Amino acid sequence: MLSQFLQFLFSGVTVGATYALAALGFTLIYNASNVINFAQGEFIMLGGMLAVFFTQAGLPYPVALILAILVPAIVGVLVEKLAIEPVKGAETVTLIIITIGASLVIRGLVQVWLGKGAHSLPAFSGDTPIAILGATLLPQSLWVLGVTALVVLALWYFFARTLQGKAMLATSFNRLAAELVGINTNWVLFMSFAMSAALGALGGILVTPITLTSYDVGIMLGLKGFVAAVVGGLGSGLGAVLGGLLVGILEVMGAGYVSSSYKDAIPFVLILLILFFKPRGLFGGKSTDRV
Amino acid sequence: MTKSAYFGLYIVMAILLVLPFLVPNSFYLDLVIRMAINAVIVLGLNLLIGFAGQISLGHAGFLGIGAYASAALPTHFGWHPVLALGAGALAAGLLAALVARPIFKLKGHYLAMATLGLGIILNIALRNEAAWTGGPDGMPVPAMGLFGFELSNDKHWYWVVALLLSVSVWASLNLIDSPFGRALRALHGSEVAAQVVGVDVVRYKVAIFVLSAVFASVMGSVTAHYVGFVTPNLADFFHSIELVTMVVIGGMASVYGSLVGAVLLTALPQALATFEGWETVAFGSILMACMIFMPRGLVPTLAAKFGKSQ
Amino acid sequence: MALLDVQDLSIHFGGVKAVQNVSFSIEAGVVYGVIGPNGAGKTTLFNLITGVYTPTSGSIKLDGESIGGKSPNELATRGVARTFQNLQICMNMSAIENVMVGAHLRLDRNLLKAALRLPGIKRRDAELRVEAAELMRFVGLEKYIESRADSMPYGALKRLEIARALAMKPRLIFLDEPAAGLNPRETIEVDELVRKMADSGITVVLVEHDMKLVMNLSDRILVLDYGKKLAEGTGTEVRQNPDVIAAYLGTQA
Numbered sequence: 001m002l003s004q005f006l007q008f009l010f011s012g013v014t015v016g017a018t019y020a021l022a023a024l025g026f027t028l029i030y031n032a033s034n035v036i037n038f039a040q041g042e043f044i045m046l047g048g049m050l051a052v053f054f055t056q057a058g059l060p061y062p063v064a065l066i067l068a069i070l071v072p073a074i075v076g077v078l079v080e081k082l083a084i085e086p087v088k089g090a091e092t093v094t095l096i097i098i099t100i101g102a103s104l105v106i107r108g109l110v111q112v113w114l115g116k117g118a119h120s121l122p123a124f125s126g127d128t129p130i131a132i133l134g135a136t137l138l139p140q141s142l143w144v145l146g147v148t149a150l151v152v153l154a155l156w157y158f159f160a161r162t163l164q165g166k167a168m169l170a171t172s173f174n175r176l177a178a179e180l181v182g183i184n185t186n187w188v189l190f191m192s193f194a195m196s197a198a199l200g201a202l203g204g205i206l207v208t209p210i211t212l213t214s215y216d217v218g219i220m221l222g223l224k225g226f227v228a229a230v231v232g233g234l235g236s237g238l239g240a241v242l243g244g245l246l247v248g249i250l251e252v253m254g255a256g257y258v259s260s261s262y263k264d265a266i267p268f269v270l271i272l273l274i275l276f277f278k279p280r281g282l283f284g285g286k287s288t289d290r291v
Numbered sequence: 292m293t294k295s296a297y298f299g300l301y302i303v304m305a306i307l308l309v310l311p312f313l314v315p316n317s318f319y320l321d322l323v324i325r326m327a328i329n330a331v332i333v334l335g336l337n338l339l340i341g342f343a344g345q346i347s348l349g350h351a352g353f354l355g356i357g358a359y360a361s362a363a364l365p366t367h368f369g370w371h372p373v374l375a376l377g378a379g380a381l382a383a384g385l386l387a388a389l390v391a392r393p394i395f396k397l398k399g400h401y402l403a404m405a406t407l408g409l410g411i412i413l414n415i416a417l418r419n420e421a422a423w424t425g426g427p428d429g430m431p432v433p434a435m436g437l438f439g440f441e442l443s444n445d446k447h448w449y450w451v452v453a454l455l456l457s458v459s460v461w462a463s464l465n466l467i468d469s470p471f472g473r474a475l476r477a478l479h480g481s482e483v484a485a486q487v488v489g490v491d492v493v494r495y496k497v498a499i500f501v502l503s504a505v506f507a508s509v510m511g512s513v514t515a516h517y518v519g520f521v522t523p524n525l526a527d528f529f530h531s532i533e534l535v536t537m538v539v540i541g542g543m544a545s546v547y548g549s550l551v552g553a554v555l556l557t558a559l560p561q562a563l564a565t566f567e568g569w570e571t572v573a574f575g576s577i578l579m580a581c582m583i584f585m586p587r588g589l590v591p592t593l594a595a596k597f598g599k600s601q
Numbered sequence: 602m603a604l605l606d607v608q609d610l611s612i613h614f615g616g617v618k619a620v621q622n623v624s625f626s627i628e629a630g631v632v633y634g635v636i637g638p639n640g641a642g643k644t645t646l647f648n649l650i651t652g653v654y655t656p657t658s659g660s661i662k663l664d665g666e667s668i669g670g671k672s673p674n675e676l677a678t679r680g681v682a683r684t685f686q687n688l689q690i691c692m693n694m695s696a697i698e699n700v701m702v703g704a705h706l707r708l709d710r711n712l713l714k715a716a717l718r719l720p721g722i723k724r725r726d727a728e729l730r731v732e733a734a735e736l737m738r739f740v741g742l743e744k745y746i747e748s749r750a751d752s753m754p755y756g757a758l759k760r761l762e763i764a765r766a767l768a769m770k771p772r773l774i775f776l777d778e779p780a781a782g783l784n785p786r787e788t789i790e791v792d793e794l795v796r797k798m799a800d801s802g803i804t805v806v807l808v809e810h811d812m813k814l815v816m817n818l819s820d821r822i823l824v825l826d827y828g829k830k831l832a833e834g835t836g837t838e839v840r841q842n843p844d845v846i847a848a849y850l851g852t853q854a
Contacts, residue, residue: 036403086583093346096403097539098582100532104575112568219528223407230404265415268408275405276393462716469715469722470708473694477702480691487651487689488769489677489706498712544693 003134008256009249010132014141014210016248017148018044021203022225023232023240024155025196031172031235032192035095039079039103040200041222042110046072047201048213049110052119061122069201075106076197077190084189103218111215123209144206151202152241159237168192172235200225220264224251227267231274233284243282296468299547300460307453311446320445322561324517327452328510330553331459333537334546335506338463340535341543342472343499344479346403349410350534353383353504355417355526357511362432362521363423372435376512383508387501395496402500410531417523429522432515448517455513459506463546475499476544536574540581542588551590602665604629604773604804605650610659610669612649619645621828622659627821629772632799633806634819634836638848642828643808644686647775651683652676663773678706682771684762686778686808692751696742699750699761700733701726703768736764740794756787763794767803774798776807780814788814816840824848 022040029037047068054064083102087094124143129136159165171178171188179185204213204221211217228247232239247267255263274281307327314320332354339345360379364370370378386409394405418427434441466472474495477485486492515521524530533556541552559577563570585592603626610623620642627633635643648654650661652673661669663679682703691699708729714722734746740760745753753761759779766774776795780788788811795818799805809815815822816836824831824845832842839845 083579083583087586090582090586091344093340093344093539093543094582094586096346096348097535098579100535101575101578101582104532104571104578106575108568108571108573108575111571223411223528226404227408261419262415265412268411271404271408272390272412275397275401275408279397279401461718465718466712466716469718469726470705470710471712471715473698473702474705474710476694476698477691477705480693481689483653483673483685484689484691484765485702486673487653487677487683488703488765489674490702491674502712 004256006133006135008252010135010137010141012249012252013245014138014144014248015207015252016228016245017144018203018207018221018244019225019228019247020241020244021148021151021199022221023228023244024152024237025199026226026229027235027237027240028168028192028196028199030229032168032189033084034092035084035099036092036226036234037079037193037196038096038099038222038226039106040196040225041218041220042103042106043072043076043197043200043218044204044221044225045110045213045215045218046075046106046197047204048121048208048217049114049119049204049215050201051121051205051208052213053114055121065205068205069198072201073194073198076193076195079106079197080189080193084193103222107215107218114215116215118212118214119208120212121205121208138210140206140209144210147202147206151199155237164191224267227271230271231281233281236281236283239281239283246282296464297461300457300464303460303547303550304457307457310453311449317445320449322558324445324449324452326554326557327449327456328514328517329534329537329557330550331452331456332507332510332534333541333549333553334459334463335503336534337538337541337543337545337549338466338475339499339503340538341545341548342467342475342479343496345496345500346535347406347500347503347531348403348535349406349408349413349528349531350503350507351526351528351530352406352410352413353387353507354511354514354530355413355523356383356386357508357513358432358515358521358525359417359424359511360508361435361512361515362425362430365433366430367423372433372512372516376435376509379512380505380508383504384501387504388497391497391500392493395493395500402496406531407528410526411528414523414526414528417526424523425521427523429520431520432518434519435516452513452517455510460546460550463549467546471495479544533574536578538588540577540588542590542592545588545590545594548588548590552588555589603627604664605806606660606662606665607650608660608662610646610649610656610661612645612654612657619828620649623825623828623830624659625823625830625833627773627804627806629804630799630802631804631820632795632818633804634815634822635806635808635825636810636812636815636822637825637831639810640827641825643825644777645828646825647683647777647806647808651681651775677769680769680772681775682766682769682773683775684759684766684777684779686781688755688758688762690750690758690761694750696745696748696750696753696761697730697733697737700736700764700768701729703765704729704732704770707770733764733768736767737761739767739797740764741790756783759783760791760794763798767798771803773804773806776805778808778810780809780811792818 022044025040026037029035050071051064051068054067055061079102083098087098123140125139129138159169167183168188170183171185175185224247228243229240231247232243247270250270251263251266254266310323314323336350339347357379360382361372361375364375364378365372390405390409394401417424424430434443474485474490478490478492478495482492537552537556538549540555542548560570563573605627608624610620612620637643649656652671655670660667668676708725709722737743737746740763742757742760745757780791783791792814795805819836821834822836822839823833824839826848831848832839832845
């Protein structure tokens with residue numbers, strides 16, 4: 001009983017950490033530009049796929065991994081420059097559709113270039129499962145959780161303590177005011193896309209040794225990351241992390257205890273519930289419009 | 292309504308009348324029928340996206356409801372296909388109303404998120420409940436019969452769909468230039484202004500969402516009977532995106548734009564059929580290019596260029 | 602009984618008390634002015650009475666009926682119309698359609714009838730188009746009758762909003778800074794327009810910064826400052842009120 005519960009918990013938190021990283025990516029971009037970036041999932045996919053590509057190309061593992069984070073960051077910036085900047089200030093419909101278009105382009109290119117096969121990566125510290133209270137925990141899971149925790153801490157520090165971080169926060173509250181005090185809001189936008197992409201890619205890399213990667217993992221991961229961001233409260237960093245973990249845990253528990261064939265539906269049932277009962281998310285605030 | 296507004300409709304009808312005789316073979320006839328079916332769906336979706344300014348990212352789910360109602364109800368329960376079509380439409384409408392009311396009370400694009408979730412849940416359900424739906428492989432659909440006359444011939448379907456399309460265009464044109472339509476467009480232009488003149492904003496958004504869901508469901512049933520087979524792909528996320536793309540490219544808030552968008556984007560996958568991965572790239576690139584250079588869509592942009600107004 | 606009766610009305614936005622314990626009443630058929638420095642709460646007051654905001658406390662009664670917290674579209678059914686300081690025009694529609702939308706509640710809004718273009722709907726729409734054109738002439742916009750809203754200048758759009766409000770055939774209309782952004786000649790035109798409206802029997806409540814305009818037009822004036830009522834009375838009374846002079850008008854009046 002307990003061991004099964006623990007097993008699900010470990011699984012849930014592991015996958016939840018990936019969702020958390022994706023949700024953080026959504027939140028960063030949403031805060032900087034009010035755009036819901038539907039291409040976020042593809043950054044996750046790029047992380048895993050590029051790590052595989054660079055490794056297979058003969059590069060040393062650590063180098064491959066670093067490149068697999070840097071390249072998506074560059075792709076993120078490209079998306080910002082080519083897709084978002086040209087239509088600054090457009091209607092929300094337009095922005096959502098553009099990011100969907102960008103996601104299709106990225107996914108299609110990867111499909112053509114790297115094929116439709118599934119790939120894996122070697123686990124960072126071996127495959128021997130660790131036994132805890134009757135449940136098994138993969139060492140890679142510990143890596144996922146550990147790195148995610150570090151990243152979240154680093155981000156917290158960045159936003160709370162550094163000038164650049166505060167500049168980004170200021171932009172998310174009031175773009176015009178931020179510009180007026182001399183903050184380069186274009187740079188903020190640029191950075192937010194680069195960081196989001198890097199976060200997503202990192203998540204993708206971390207989880208590939210466990211769940212494999214392929215050209216189309218981005219869709220579901222991205223959508224579920226989006227659900228996590230909304231559940232936590234769109235715009236709240238803490239909400240993104242907790243939302244991600246919650247979605248991951250509920251998904252695995254639901255699949256384990258209720259119905260495994262509806263596993264993928266669980267996050268979406270969750271988003272409907274949140275929208276009906278607590279639309280601002282668990283940690284979002286209220287707001288009023290000036291007329 | 293001025294003569295010129297219906298003028299476009301007459302042209303469309305003229306084209307529809309002549310088309311079957313110009314079409315070289317049954318492959319192209321099939322393509323044209325699919326274009327017309329998509330055109331009707333897109334008309335309904337455009338009322339929601341273009342006129343009322345709301346987004347549905349799960350519209351293919353409503354297609355699936357209609358399609359599978361037409362497949363499962365006659366097959367498992369012996370229902371008459373027309374009844375099944377009605378049941379599907381009713382189910383789609385009710386579901387839309389149920390989801391829409393709480394969502395529309397919120398400000399912002401929460402409908403996009405809700406429809407996203409709904410569409411995916413529907414798709415997964417269709418894949419899982421193999422006993423009712425045939426699972427991922429789908430199931431065959433009994434032929435549609437009316438008053439003893441069975442619709443099995445492609446040519447028959449062409450005329451049915453052409454009629455449906457003409458009626459839909461006519462109804463849409465009427466709707467737009469009516470108190471209801473003006474209220475809808477005002478809602479998109481300035482929700483506050485609409486409220487202040489007495490438009491019950493929530494009710495209108497719900498109404499148009501339900502209408503577009505019913506359009507989709509009915510056409511889902513039509514597709515099911517026409518093709519003779521349904522698979523869950525009909526109701527997947529990518530299909531929902533395709534439909535939104537048709538609205539956006541043809542022209543949001545443009546009746547004829549809906550037709551153009553449907554025609555172009557039904558033909559495109561055929562043209563790119565041999566370049567699988569490239570099809571996705573092409574789709575995405577077209578979406579991006581369109582939003583950057585022609586955000587209002589083809590028809591409105593061209594119409595503005597030539598000095599006319601819709 | 603007064604047409605509009607406001608008692609102890611307040612609204613707080615977090616710590617900001619935008620309107621505090623404001624009480625006043627408006628008789629039918631008058632022109633009632635609301636003045637005060639920027640940030641005094643004038644537009645907030647309008648938003649409270651027209652349903653855009655919900656009061657934190659206090660009551661608003663229209664013809665004896667409590668309307669505080671009702672939504673704007675419900676207030677529209679009771680004959681309350683308004684224009685906006687920041688213009689809320691539907692740029693996606695033509696000028697005349699913007700006016701026609703004002704008549705929304707007076708028409709058959711049935712979806713099915715509209716889709717089928719039943720003759721009743723068609724006829725009413727044609728009549729409405731004529732009426733809307735008339736209203737545009739009434740407010741001085743004859744040359745824009747065929748225009749699209751997004752091609753009209755600011756001053757014209759302000760008057761378009763008034764035409765839209767008039768299309769509601771309201772008994773009470775709130776004009777939020779109708780002369781803002783207008784040059785002296787245009788301001789005189791607004792003055793004449795408001796007089797015409799008042800003469801036709803509508804009760805007009807207006808917020809304005811242009812002192813001359815408000816003093817000329819209004820039968821009674823409410824002065825707000827920092828969300829509180831500073832004074833109320835005729836133009837002469839208000840002009841001579843020492844608190845008002847100190848807070849707002851300066852030493853010369």
